[in-house]
Amino acid sequence: xxxxxxxxxxxxxxxxxxxxxxxxxxxxxxxxxxxxxxxxxxxxxxxxxxxxxxxxxxxxxxxxxxxxxxxxxxxxxxxxxxxxxxxxxxxxxxxxxxxxxxxxxxxxxxxxxxxxxxxxxxxxxxxxxxxxxxxxxxxxxxxxxxxxxxxxxxxxxxxxxxxxxxxxxxxxxxxxxxxxxxxxxxxxxxxxxxxxxxxxxxxxxxxxxxxxxxxxxxxxxxxxxxxxxxxxxxxxxxxxxxxxxxxxxxxxxxxxxxxxxxxxxxxxxxx
Numbered sequence: 001x002x003x004x005x006x007x008x009x010x011x012x013x014x015x016x017x018x019x020x021x022x023x024x025x026x027x028x029x030x031x032x033x034x035x036x037x038x039x040x041x042x043x044x045x046x047x048x049x050x051x052x053x054x055x056x057x058x059x060x061x062x063x064x065x066x067x068x069x070x071x072x073x074x075x076x077x078x079x080x081x082x083x084x085x086x087x088x089x090x091x092x093x094x095x096x097x098x099x100x101x102x103x104x105x106x107x108x109x110x111x112x113x114x115x116x117x118x119x120x121x122x123x124x125x126x127x128x129x130x131x132x133x134x135x136x137x138x139x140x141x142x143x144x145x146x147x148x149x150x151x152x153x154x155x156x157x158x159x160x161x162x163x164x165x166x167x168x169x170x171x172x173x174x175x176x177x178x179x180x181x182x183x184x185x186x187x188x189x190x191x192x193x194x195x196x197x198x199x200x201x202x203x204x205x206x207x208x209x210x211x212x213x214x215x216x217x218x219x220x221x222x223x224x225x226x227x228x229x230x231x232x233x234x235x236x237x238x239x240x241x242x243x244x245x246x247x248x249x250x251x252x253x254x255x256x257x258x259x260x261x262x263x264x265x266x267x268x269x270x271x
Contacts, residue, residue, distance in 0.1 A: 022119045022177045023111075025054040027269040034184065034266035042266070046103065052269075055111065060125065062105035069098040074137060083148035093138040093154065103129035107171070119175040119183075127167035127193065135159045135221060141213025143206055155206040155213075157222050167193035169259055175267070185265035190258055197251040 023029075029050035033043050046064030053059065075093040082088045107125025114120050136158040142151065173187035202222055204210045 021180050022114075022117060022175065022183070023052045023055060023058075023269060025052050027052045027181070027271060029058075029267050029269050031185075031265050031267035033261075033263035035263045043263070048265075048267075050109070050267075057111065058109040058121075058123075060105075060107045060109055060123070062107075062125070063103070065102045067098065067100035069096060071096050075140075080149045082150040086150065088149045088152075090140055090152075091154070093140060095138075096134075096136040098134040098136075100132045101129070102131075103127070103165075105169075107169075109171070109173075114174075117177045119177070121171075121173055121175070123171040123173075125169050125171060127165065127169060127191070129165040130162065131165070132160065132162040137221065139209070139213055141209050143208040143212060145212060147212065153206070153209065155204070155209040157205075157210070158203045159200060159222055160203075161200045162198045163195050164198065165193060165195045167191055173265075175265075181269035183265075183267055185267060187261045187265065188258065189260075190256075192256045193254070195253045195255075 029052070031048040031050075033045065035041055035043065046062055048060065048062045050058045050060045072095050073092050074095045075090075077092045078090050080088045080090060105125045105127050107123055109121045109123035111119050111121040136156050138154050138156045140152055140154055142148070143153065143155075169189045169191035171187060171189040173185055175183040175185040177183045
């Protein structure tokens with residue numbers, strides 16, 4: 001099937017190329033990615049839009065947004081013994097993992113004469129992106145020093161962390177028109193990119209339940225939780241649990257070097 005799609009593209013190039021017409025100015029443009037020999041021949045990891053101011057210049061903007069949420073069981077249903085020996089049923093406890101990503105890439109292109117079907121260009125684009133991941137984990141426990149199993153309840157901790165990315169890319173590419181207003185293209189570039197990790201935040205749905213349930217305090221996925229305004233009351237710490245900033249926002253990365261789009265760009269013009 002993949003070979004058929006590939007040879008169809010070649011046939012389309014051969015039979016319609018003589019009549020192909022490239023941009024003349026005033027057109028708009030949308031693109032997808034084309035990988036004729038890949039598992040997904042037609043795909044997209046975002047939307048790229050171009051508007052040609054003239055035959056030789058274009059404003060472009062890339063945009064992507066996405067996310068997801070997945071639930072898994074972290075503890076199967078079980079039973080515990082109550083204060084008077086009765087059986088207390090405990091429902092399954094879940095983990096909820098979520099993600100959100102957003103990126104926008106505004107830029108400018110300058111096109112050269114090329115040929116009737118070939119439109120080479122150079123350009124530049126800014127990069128701005130946001131990423132966020134969350135982990136919400138359910139626990140079962142009491143919310144006081146005197147709580148008994150039959151009065152225990154489910155509470156949760158939610159860990160949120162995110163990144164901010166900014167960058168600048170210099171670009172060089174080419175569009176080859178295989179039919180009227182339809183082209184295949186490729187692009188390479190050289191870029192600078194800086195990513196900052198924002199401070200981790202942890203929210204507790206029930207502060208008292210967190211204090212009086214020992215298991216969550218030893219959970220390595222939530223070892224950023226710290227105690228503030230705590231006091232001693234027998235063998236229990238009481239007070240408010242709050243993450244005031246774990247210092248992870250001090251972490252940054254900086255990268256520079258060549259960039260390359262591994263798929264062929266498939267685009268079409270419209271007015």
